[in-house]
Amino acid sequence: MKMNELNGVKIAYHDDTEFLVQVGKNSSAYKTKYRFVGNLVSAVLYFNGINIGNGYKKRLMMPSAKKPVLARVFS
Numbered sequence: 001m002k003m004n005e006l007n008g009v010k011i012a013y014h015d016d017t018e019f020l021v022q023v024g025k026n027s028s029a030y031k032t033k034y035r036f037v038g039n040l041v042s043a044v045l046y047f048n049g050i051n052i053g054n055g056y057k058k059r060l061m062m063p064s065a066k067k068p069v070l071a072r073v074f075s
Helices: 040-049
Strands: 002-006 009-013 018-025 031-037 056-061 069-074
Touching (some): 018 040, 040 056
Antiparallel strands (some): 002 009, 018 056, 056 069
């Protein structure tokens, strides 16, 4: 079991835990851009590297968690 902290929240995960980086526009649904398995650090770096323009939104998810959305940004 691995443990990291993101935005003041401790996150516990395994080597097979899935992390999704998703992007959407305006009120449309999110679409998965990239999927990471067992590597929260890479998922966060990729999430932070995405530049979103006016009307776009992005989020980082861990579907197996009770609260699956780990981070969300709107423009």
